[in-house]
Amino acid sequence: xxxxxxxxxxxxxxxxxxxxxxxxxxxxxxxxxxxxxxxxxxxxxxxxxxxxxxxxxxxxxxxxxxxxxxxxxxxxxxxxxxxxxxxxxxxxxxxxxxxxxxxxxxxxxxxxxxxxxxxxxxxxxxxxxxxxxxxxxxxxxxxxxxxxxxxxxxxxxxxxxxxxxxxxxxxxxxxxxxxxxxxxxxxxxxxxxxxxxxxxxxxxxxxxxxxxxxxxxxxxxxxxxxxxxxxxxxxxxxxxxxxxxxxxxxxxxxxxxxxxxxxxxxxxxxxxxxxxxxxxxxxxxxxxx
Numbered sequence: 097x098x099x100x101x102x103x104x105x106x107x108x109x110x111x112x113x114x115x116x117x118x119x120x121x122x123x124x125x126x127x128x129x130x131x132x133x134x135x136x137x138x139x140x141x142x143x144x145x146x147x148x149x150x151x152x153x154x155x156x157x158x159x160x161x162x163x164x165x166x167x168x169x170x171x172x173x174x175x176x177x178x179x180x181x182x183x184x185x186x187x188x189x190x191x192x193x194x195x196x197x198x199x200x201x202x203x204x205x206x207x208x209x210x211x212x213x214x215x216x217x218x219x220x221x222x223x224x225x226x227x228x229x230x231x232x233x234x235x236x237x238x239x240x241x242x243x244x245x246x247x248x249x250x251x252x253x254x255x256x257x258x259x260x261x262x263x264x265x266x267x268x269x270x271x272x273x274x275x276x277x278x279x280x281x282x283x284x285x286x287x288x289x290x291x292x293x294x295x296x297x298x299x300x301x302x303x304x305x306x307x308x309x310x311x312x313x314x315x316x317x318x319x320x321x322x323x324x325x326x327x328x329x330x331x332x333x334x335x336x337x338x339x340x341x342x343x344x345x346x347x348x349x350x351x352x353x354x355x356x357x358x359x360x361x362x363x364x365x366x367x368x369x370x371x372x373x374x375x376x377x378x379x380x381x382x383x384x385x
Contacts, residue, residue, distance in 0.1 A: 100195075100229060100257040100278035101296040102135025103287075103310045104171070105303050106143040107161055108345050108352065111361030117153055119160045121358050125304075126164035128357075133311035134303060137165055138198055141173040142236070143301040143345045148363035158192055169195035171229060177202045179215045183222030196227030198259060198299075203237040209245045213252075220254040229257035233282065236261075243267045250276040259299050260290065269293055284336045288329040291317045301344055302336045305351060305381055335380040342369045350374045351381060 107126060110118040126137060139161040140146035140154045149157065162170050172194045174185040179202075186197050199219055201212050220228045230249055234240040241249075241262065249255050260268055261282035268286075272279045272294045281290035281298040290298065291314065303310040309328050316325035339347045346362060346369040353360040354374075362368060369377075 099296075100136070100169075100227070100280060103133075103297055103303050103307070103314050104136040104138060104280065104299045105129050105134050105307070106138040106141035106173075106299055106301055108301075108304065108349055108358065109140075109144045109146075109149065109157055110358035111363065112359060113361070115361065115363075117149070117157060118359060119156065122157065122160050123164040125352075125357055126161050127166065129304070129307050130164070130166040130168050132307040133315075134168065134307050135297065135311070135314075136169040136171065136195065137161055138171045138173055138299055141171075141198060141299070142233075143348070144173065145345065145363050145366065146173050146175070148366070155189070158189060158194070162192060162194070171196050171198045173198045173231075175200050175203070175231075177205055179218040182215075182219050186219060186223040186226070190223060190226050194226055196229055196256065197223050198229045198231050200231040200233055201237045201239050201241055203239075206239045209242055212239065212241060212245055213248050216249050216255060217252050220252050224254050226254070227256040228252075228254050229259055229278075229280070230255060231259045231261070231282070233259075233261035234263070243270055246271055246277070247274065250274065257296075260286070260295075268295070284340070285333065288313065288325065291325075292322075301348055302332070302339050304348055305335060305339075306332065306384055309384065331384045335377070335384045338373065338376040338380045341373045341376060347373050347377050351377045354378065 110121040112118040139158045172189045176182040257278035259282040278296040281287045284300045284302040287298040313328040350369045352358045
């Protein structure tokens, strides 16, 4: 099965002037990121505004990302409340050559820990033979996945990794030490610390910009060059901070649009980033070049 390591990009979804998905620019962006050393991609993640895409649009986005990824692995983001519905998505998208599925806990209903285990057991069974990467992001789902629950999820066949947005440093360290799941930093400002502890990589929206620097930081740590990795981390930190000053992906899309790589469009209820944020991202991008 696919090894989940390195720097993965949760790809934004560009929109044309009429609001439709801009597949030409999406494919070009993915191709550029692959050439810059990005190790893998997530289609239809949070950064891709997947919640505002219809089912057919999501399927088309996945096809475009797969075609442009240059052989890099692609995770498909799937989410929902009812496990049977999320399982159905996995079966549908599993007809494509995906590396697996990025799946958060059910949102809004706040199930018990036992309910979370039941959810992932059903989803992983439907996803087979593809892998499941658990997306632990309680500030979006409204439910925390405890350390003990994560350890239980690691025993489910097909559950292979964790996108870690849980905000619990103790849990992160314990799961890295446990070694059964590939722990990928999901908060961009935690990439360096997660990698230094032995985490396998990151799923990082910020890596749309200066992707070669993010890949170089990963490579430096793999080679034991802590000084070089630390230098890159400190250079990138202001850019990361500026990109999350407003809801993602508005600041990121603004910068990519300024660079001529996409149009500026967002799907409601997302709104464009403010002028001060756009300026801060621009300045941080220049300083970290």
